[in-house]
Amino acid sequence: MFDYVGKATKIELPTCKFCGSRDTVKNGHRKGTQYYICKNCGKGFVDNKGLPRMRYPMDVVAKGVYDYYAGTSLTKIREGIAQQWNLYPADSAVYTWLRMLTKKAIAEAKKYPISVGDKWVCDETVVSLSGEKYWYIDIIDADTRFLLAAKISPNRTIKDIKATFEEAKEKAGKSPSEILSDGWAGYPDAVEQVFGADTKHAVGSPFKQDDLNTNLIERWHGTLKDRLKPMRGMDRSKVMQLVLDGFIFYYNYFRPHEGLEGETPGEAAKVKFPFRSWFDVAESLRPKPEPLPRDK
Numbered sequence: 053m054f055d056y057v058g059k060a061t062k063i064e065l066p067t068c069k070f071c072g073s074r075d076t077v078k079n080g081h082r083k084g085t086q087y088y089i090c091k092n093c094g095k096g097f098v099d100n101k102g103l104p105r106m107r108y109p110m111d112v113v114a115k116g117v118y119d120y121y122a123g124t125s126l127t128k129i130r131e132g133i134a135q136q137w138n139l140y141p142a143d144s145a146v147y148t149w150l151r152m153l154t155k156k157a158i159a160e161a162k163k164y165p166i167s168v169g170d171k172w173v174c175d176e177t178v179v180s181l182s183g184e185k186y187w188y189i190d191i192i193d194a195d196t197r198f199l200l201a202a203k204i205s206p207n208r209t210i211k212d213i214k215a216t217f218e219e220a221k222e223k224a225g226k227s228p229s230e231i232l233s234d235g236w237a238g239y240p241d242a243v244e245q246v247f248g249a250d251t252k253h254a255v256g257s258p259f260k261q262d263d264l265n266t267n268l269i270e271r272w273h274g275t276l277k278d279r280l281k282p283m284r285g286m287d288r289s290k291v292m293q294l295v296l297d298g299f300i301f302y303y304n305y306f307r308p309h310e311g312l313e314g315e316t317p318g319e320a321a322k323v324k325f326p327f328r329s330w331f332d333v334a335e336s337l338r339p340k341p342e343p344l345p346r347d348k
């Protein structure tokens with residue numbers, strides 16, 4: 053009987069959000085909030101389903117990042133959170149979530165190999181952000197529509213094109229048999245230097261550019277254009293690249309593709325990626341709860 057009561061009480065206590073231990077005890081109330089302390093790592097915490105060192109619950113964090121990539125303005129994101137949860141995060145908090153979840157999502161995605169085709173398409177577009185002109189350069193697999201690499205640069209030099217090629221090659225784990233691009237004079241050399249003489253270069257495009265250019269790029273561009281605020285300790289071009297990387301991730305892994313009968317490019321490329329949402333990404337940042345003690 054006492055065993056049963058003891059066990060039931062134990063299960064009601066939250067696991068430690070820093071180390072996942074179940075060895076936690078109540079540690080008093082402050083302003084109506086129950087605090088806990090972990091006897092394993094000694095850290096105090098609130099059971100708000102939040103991430104370590106973060107004040108906000110995971111569903112708030114995941115929603116903020118989802119809305120950001122859906123093109124919602126920072127002001128509207130914060131208004132939505134205030135309405136739904138009565139919480140008032142600062143802009144800097146939203147940027148912290150964005151940075152944490154984007155970096156984690158990209159790091160996780162790197163662990164899963166992709167299987168793409170042999171014909172790739174390289175494309176460049178000029179975008180204007182805060183009055184400055186940038187080149188946006190990307191490379192996509194024609195079969196799966198998997199976006200292999202995308203870079204922004206103040207210039208379009210052979211170095212920029214080669215850096216984009218190198219990244220695509222590393223991600224795909226191979227060189228393509230053919231690369232399509234526009235007629236810019238630097239391409240043939242860049243193709244040969246990165247992929248070797250076996251990769252054929254051709255001028256042209258196998259599918260309509262509306263797919264990426266009017267969708268992903270414009271969305272990314274529109275999102276950044278109106279509210280490009282550097283995150284604390286980050287310069288503007290790093291913020292742009294991080295948000296771009298987040299869009300690429302979203303495009304490859306979360307967004308069903310019309311040209312692929314509703315599959316994501318990641319699914320088309322046979323990636324066994326387990327995350328389906330920004331909530332899954334947020335949840336993966338929490339330590340795994342210690343397993344329940346085995347019944348004797």
Ligand SMILES: [Zn+2]
Pocket residue numbers: 068069070071072073090091092093094095
């Ligand atoms: Zn702990």
